Amino acid sequence: xxxxxxxxxxxxxxxxxxxxxxxxxxxxxxxxxxxxxxxxxxxxxxxxxxxxxxxxxxxxxxxxxxxxxxxxxxxxxxxxxxxxxxxxxxxxxxxxxxxxxxxxxxxxxxxxxxxxxxxxxxxxxxxxxxxxxxxxxxxxxxxxxxxxxxxxxxxxxxxxxxxxxxxxxxxxxxxxxxxxxxxxxxxxxxxxxxxxxxxxxxxxxxxxxxxxxxxxxxxxxxxxxxxxxxxxxxxxxxxxxxxxxxxxxxxxxxxxxxxxxxxxxxxxxxxxxxxxxxxxxxxxxxxxxxxxx
Numbered sequence: 001x002x003x004x005x006x007x008x009x010x011x012x013x014x015x016x017x018x019x020x021x022x023x024x025x026x027x028x029x030x031x032x033x034x035x036x037x038x039x040x041x042x043x044x045x046x047x048x049x050x051x052x053x054x055x056x057x058x059x060x061x062x063x064x065x066x067x068x069x070x071x072x073x074x075x076x077x078x079x080x081x082x083x084x085x086x087x088x089x090x091x092x093x094x095x096x097x098x099x100x101x102x103x104x105x106x107x108x109x110x111x112x113x114x115x116x117x118x119x120x121x122x123x124x125x126x127x128x129x130x131x132x133x134x135x136x137x138x139x140x141x142x143x144x145x146x147x148x149x150x151x152x153x154x155x156x157x158x159x160x161x162x163x164x165x166x167x168x169x170x171x172x173x174x175x176x177x178x179x180x181x182x183x184x185x186x187x188x189x190x191x192x193x194x195x196x197x198x199x200x201x202x203x204x205x206x207x208x209x210x211x212x213x214x215x216x217x218x219x220x221x222x223x224x225x226x227x228x229x230x231x232x233x234x235x236x237x238x239x240x241x242x243x244x245x246x247x248x249x250x251x252x253x254x255x256x257x258x259x260x261x262x263x264x265x266x267x268x269x270x271x272x273x274x275x276x277x278x279x280x281x282x283x284x285x286x287x288x289x290x291x292x293x
Contacts, residue, residue, distance in 0.1 A: 010049070010108065010129055011052055028071075038055065044233065046076050055079050060083075088170065094162055111128070112153075127187060139152060139153065144191075158174060215235075217232050217286060218231050
């Protein structure tokens with residue numbers, strides 16, 4: 001079902017047309033948690049509230065073009081596949097902005113998200129979007145330990161000017177030109193500064209992040225009210241328990257931190273104890289605290 005467009009619609013742009021020269025193979029088709037990386041990135045953006053998600057892929061005659069486009073489309077993205085491969089990331093972003101310009105209702109802002117973000121998390125996306133909604137004239141940039149990362153949110157009025165930048169500069173110049181409008185949000189999560197470029201990056205991530213899974217959790221009653229949405233996405237160890245889920249909710253979804261210890265957790269529609277292991281594919285839900293007793 002297509003979500004209702006509200007007055008603060010925020011689209012996402014994922015430039016995914018690179019040739020992965022440093023990796024030596026199409027990195028966006030590498031599997032993370034059982035699905036291609038591009039699908040994981042699209043899912044995280046959608047879970048965080050960005051819509052639509054525009055993915056700019058390699059051209060159809062590139063070997064990786066059609067499978068990457070299919071993976072992105074299946075994950076829920078709108079795919080833009082140019083006839084020739086964009087030379088720079090900025091070129092891909094301009095194509096996506098042009099696609100949004102043609103829509104009946106352009107967004108109020110766009111999220112710029114690198115496609116090679118293997119640890120991108122829906123809850124982080126939601127926090128960055130919430131920050132922008134409080135400061136809709138700002139460019140919002142997440143940080144971790146003082147380091148700037150992604151995804152960033154750019155007001156639509158500025159996104160539309162990317163094509164007017166000098167031809168020899170990237171989108172970073174837009175941020176530099178509007179430094180007074182930049183708002184940084186410290187998220188305390190290395191995922192915003194983690195990318196995937198080389199085989200060494202892949203080995204490191206498989207050693208520390210490859211054993212991490214992103215799980216969707218449905219929220220009801222007060223949990224839904226506090227989070228402001230009916231579903232959140234959290235990162236969990238591969239062999240996570242209900243106790244791990246509680247801890248992840250408290251850490252990764254600050255709005256739920258105070259109630260995470262008291263809520264009931266349902267696994268496949270049945271209440272589960274804290275030592276219950278969360279099997280892959282199991283449905284998860286947060287039930288409001290039970291009063292009394």
